[in-house]
Amino acid sequence: MSQNDSGFFRKFHETINENIDDVTRNNFANLECNSKRVSYLCSLPVIKNYDISGDVEKCQTGGNFPVKKDLEKAHQLKDEGNKAVQKGDWGKALYWYSQSMLYMPTKETDELAILFANRSAALNHLEQYEETLADIKRCLSLGYPRHLRYKVFERKARTLLVLKRNKEAITAFQDTITALDEANKLDKEKRHKMRTDAKLMLEILNKGLVLAGNPKDPEPLRKVPPKPKLPGKHNTQYPAASEAIQIDCDEERGRFATATRDIEVGEILLVEKPHSGVLLGEYASTHCQHCFVKCPIPLPCPNCPNVIFCSEKCLDIAQKSYHAYECHILPLIWKSGCSITCQIALRMITQNNKEYFTKIYSELDTKPNGTYKTDDYKNIFHLVAHENKRNKLDFLHRTQMTAFLLKLLEISGYFDGKPREKPVTMDELKSMAVDEKDAEDVALLGALILKNLQILQFNAHEVFELQCPRPKVGHNVIKHGGKSVFLAGAVFPTLALFNHSCDPSVVRYFCGPNVIVRAVKNIKKGEEVSENYGPIFTTVPKQKRQAQLKDQYWFDCNCIPCKENWPTYEEMTENYMRFKCDSDRPCPNVVAVPHDCKEFMVQCGLCQQYTNILKGLKSLQDTEMLYRLGRAAMEEGKYGEAIKKFIEVLKLYDTTLSPPYRSYYDCAQDLRSCMLATGNYSIL
Numbered sequence: 081m082s083q084n085d086s087g088f089f090r091k092f093h094e095t096i097n098e099n100i101d102d103v104t105r106n107n108f109a110n111l112e113c114n115s116k117r118v119s120y121l122c123s124l125p126v127i128k129n130y131d132i133s134g135d136v137e138k139c140q141t142g143g144n145f146p147v148k149k150d151l152e153k154a155h156q157l158k159d160e161g162n163k164a165v166q167k168g169d170w171g172k173a174l175y176w177y178s179q180s181m182l183y184m185p186t187k188e189t190d191e192l193a194i195l196f197a198n199r200s201a202a203l204n205h206l207e208q209y210e211e212t213l214a215d216i217k218r219c220l221s222l223g224y225p226r227h228l229r230y231k232v233f234e235r236k237a238r239t240l241l242v243l244k245r246n247k248e249a250i251t252a253f254q255d256t257i258t259a260l261d262e263a264n265k266l267d268k269e270k271r272h273k274m275r276t277d278a279k280l281m282l283e284i285l286n287k288g289l290v291l292a293g294n295p296k297d298p299e300p301l302r303k304v305p306p307k308p309k310l311p312g313k314h315n316t317q318y319p320a321a322s323e324a325i326q327i328d329c330d331e332e333r334g335r336f337a338t339a340t341r342d343i344e345v346g347e348i349l350l351v352e353k354p355h356s357g358v359l360l361g362e363y364a365s366t367h368c369q370h371c372f373v374k375c376p377i378p379l380p381c382p383n384c385p386n387v388i389f390c391s392e393k394c395l396d397i398a399q400k401s402y403h404a405y406e407c408h409i410l411p412l413i414w415k416s417g418c419s420i421t422c423q424i425a426l427r428m429i430t431q432n433n434k435e436y437f438t439k440i441y442s443e444l445d446t447k448p449n450g451t452y453k454t455d456d457y458k459n460i461f462h463l464v465a466h467e468n469k470r471n472k473l474d475f476l477h478r479t480q481m482t483a484f485l486l487k488l489l490e491i492s493g494y495f496d497g498k499p500r501e502k503p504v505t506m507d508e509l510k511s512m513a514v515d516e517k518d519a520e521d522v523a524l525l526g527a528l529i530l531k532n533l534q535i536l537q538f539n540a541h542e543v544f545e546l547q548c549p550r551p552k553v554g555h556n557v558i559k560h561g562g563k564s565v566f567l568a569g570a571v572f573p574t575l576a577l578f579n580h581s582c583d584p585s586v587v588r589y590f591c592g593p594n595v596i597v598r599a600v601k602n603i604k605k606g607e608e609v610s611e612n613y614g615p616i617f618t619t620v621p622k623q624k625r626q627a628q629l630k631d632q633y634w635f636d637c638n639c640i641p642c643k644e645n646w647p648t649y650e651e652m653t654e655n656y657m658r659f660k661c662d663s664d665r666p667c668p669n670v671v672a673v674p675h676d677c678k679e680f681m682v683q684c685g686l687c688q689q690y691t692n693i694l695k696g697l698k699s700l701q702d703t704e705m706l707y708r709l710g711r712a713a714m715e716e717g718k719y720g721e722a723i724k725k726f727i728e729v730l731k732l733y734d735t736t737l738s739p740p741y742r743s744y745y746d747c748a749q750d751l752r753s754c755m756l757a758t759g760n761y762s763i764l
């Protein structure tokens with residue numbers, strides 16, 4: 081989630097560093113709270129007088145700036161759409177009309193209505209019937225010209241027929257006939273023919289004859305996997321988690337999740353929406369700004385051409401909160417090259433108004449102990465930030481970023497509670513000084529942004545989708561090529577309480593912006609339920625894992641694979657089977673048995689009791705067949721079926737053998753892939 085060095089922020093950061101003398105540096109280092117750090121740095125002339133306009137102008141990355149609605153460009157794009165229609169290329173027509181919508185100024189309602197009408201025609205040809213109806217509704221609500229309405233009513237009627245919604249089709253045909261009265265530019269003969277056709281359809285429909293609908297929809301363009309519900313009871317204090325999870329805490333590890341009962345592999349343990357999440361700039365024109373789902377049929381923001389939305393619902397939520405403020409500063413953020421964590425730190429502010437933070441500020445130092453709600457910033461504020469372990473350079477760097485984000489907040493209109501309506505001008509970027517009247521806001525919101533930046537370093541997650549090759553025509557099976565693509569960054573407050581293990585017990589994937597966490601192994605009551613922060617023992621050797629975790633998350637990993645120095649997958653030997661000690665009193669030992677062992681009772685080196693390996697081998701007999709069935713289902717894209725088989729295999733393994741061994745991780749890896757395939761994906 082790192083910063084992009086080609087953006088202009090890097091130069092800002094370097095220049096400030098070069099121009100701060102030792103006295104100032106020392107003064108800064110002696111400050112002991114975030115609000116003082118921010119107020120002090122923002123008061124320095126080197127910050128106040130900094131002019132970023134030249135750098136913004138020169139900066140090649142992150143697209144154009146400023147970007148605004150542009151009638152001329154919208155017309156050009158619409159012309160491309162019309163050309164595509166003439167060629168019968170409805171896919172391209174859909175694309176160009178959508179692009180034109182993004183640039184069309186909102187006040188041009190007639191033009192927008194025509195674009196929606198044109199797009200509905202393209203969607204109809206592409207057999208996207210529900211979407212056709214949605215665009216017709218939009219075009220009518222925008223006041224589509226009365227003399228043309230007969231066209232969209234007729235399209236609506238025929239679309240409804242395909243969907244076998246005959247009652248509604250009757251109304252739409254009646255509307256067509258009425259609208260034909262106003263079709264004063266339509267050739268008389270054509271008008272007559274359309275009226276006759278519509279009447280004929282009405283006659284047929286009124287007789288109750290059901291016409292053969294044929295909704296083929298071979299490949300819906302919009303793919304939104306349904307959000308799975310957390311089955312069973314929820315944890316009462318942490319409602320995003322299942323009752324199978326509790327949050328414990330100790331000196332060394334802080335908070336972490338443990339199992340309140342035996343958990344079976346495959347169980348869904350947590351479903352959580354993000355407290356804040358930000359889509360990467362490079363996906364702003366292909367994925368919904370709010371829910372991160374790929375949207376080939378986008379809705380435009382009324383004020384900027386920078387982002388798209390998948391639905392009125394997402395557009396409305398974004399407009400009523402963060403996007404109203406971010407609309408015109410987003411291109412600046414992208415050009416700055418600041419990391420996605422900086423963008424989330426800002427979003428954590430813009431999604432609520434200033435009054436919200438002013439109200440809760442005095443309560444922030446007290447750890448909340450009520451229900452742990454995802455929306456509540458007070459919970460976020462107490463996520464791990466390792467403030468005491470930070471050095472002055474770290475603070476200085478993050479405070480510089482905060483100063484930049486505060487300037488953006490000022491420009492966005494956030495301090496005054498009035499989202500700006502016009503694009504940002506270069507003149508506004510000639511100084512980084514924030515108006516004196518906002519000094520209190522700078523101290524308060526600056527302190528929160530600086531805190532957010534520290535928290536996000538350890539608690540943000542990457543949101544990804546699977547990119548799948550297009551299925552062959554006539555096949556509805558989506559087979560993913562296993563390519564996960566990093567789309568967005570987000571903070572999930574409950575998930576952020578899970579600690580890491582190099583042999584994690586869960587897998588996470590996304591449905592829209594929601595994270596789903598499922599067990600990938602059987603977990604015993606009282607055992608830790610651990611997450612995967614990146615390096616896992618099967619692929620990364622111990623030293624490298626430990627160094628990475630220390631560097632990124634500031635802890636020494638003491639998980640079992642680290643303590644016992646487990647081999648990586650490549651290093652695992654297949655010469656031995658690792659039987660669990662089967663003694664009648666619980667013994668944690670592993671009885672390593674060579675594959676060519678002739679004995680069937682093998683003595684445990686720890687408890688000295690005998691383990692009957694024949695019994696174990698018998699229970700393992702079924703695993704090979706089940707695993708093959710799982711693989712076959714997976715190959716056919718039948719992920720639900722494959723998941724069931726893999727779960728059975730892992731359960732059987734767990735009764736007899738003790739990891740690490742290859743066949744266990746082969747199966748666990750396939751299970752993980754199948755689970756991921758049930759989340760967000762887009763067709764290439």
Ligand SMILES: C[S@@+](CC[C@H](N)C(=O)[O-])C[C@H]1O[C@@H](n2cnc3c(N)ncnc32)[C@H](O)[C@@H]1O
Nearest residue numbers: 333334335464538539576577578579580633635
């Ligand atoms: C996302 S937070 C996890 C929740 C955190 N323990 C808490 O109390 O809120 C990440 C931080 O947890 C701690 N942590 C995570 N995994 C750990 C582990 N296996 N052992 C010790 N500390 C760990 C580290 O301090 C790390 O920076």
